[in-house]
Amino acid sequence: MLGLISFILVIIGGINWFCIGLLQFDFVAGLFGSQSSIFSRLVYIAVGLGVLVLLFNLIENKGRSEERRVGKECRSRWS
Numbered sequence: 001m002l003g004l005i006s007f008i009l010v011i012i013g014g015i016n017w018f019c020i021g022l023l024q025f026d027f028v029a030g031l032f033g034s035q036s037s038i039f040s041r042l043v044y045i046a047v048g049l050g051v052l053v054l055l056f057n058l059i060e061n062k063g064r065s066e067e068r069r070v071g072k073e074c075r076s077r078w079s
Contacts, residue, residue, distance in 0.1 A: 003057060009050030012043070 012028075019027045032039040 002053060006050035006053040006057075009047045010054060013047035013051070016047075 016027045019025050026035060028040050028043050029035040029037070032043070034040065
C-alpha cells in the first residue's frame with residue numbers, strides 16, 4: 001500500500017514539474033495559494049518522501065519489480 005501511495009505522489013510531482021517546465025505554472029502553488037503555503041510545502045515534502053520510498057524499493061529489489069502471492073491474488077511488490 002505504501003508503494004502505491006508513493007507512486008501516486010511521484011506522478012503528482014511529475015505532473016507539477018511538467019507544468020512548470022512547459023507552462024511556467026506551479027500547479028501545487030497555484031492550488032494552495034503560494035509556494036510558501038504550509039499545504040504546498042506538505043505536498044512537496046510528501047512527494048519527496050514518495051520518491052525516497054520508491055528509490056529504497058528499487059534498490060532493495062535490485063531494479064526488479066517483484067510480484068508476490070497473497071492468498072489467491074497476485075499483487076505487485078509496489079502495492
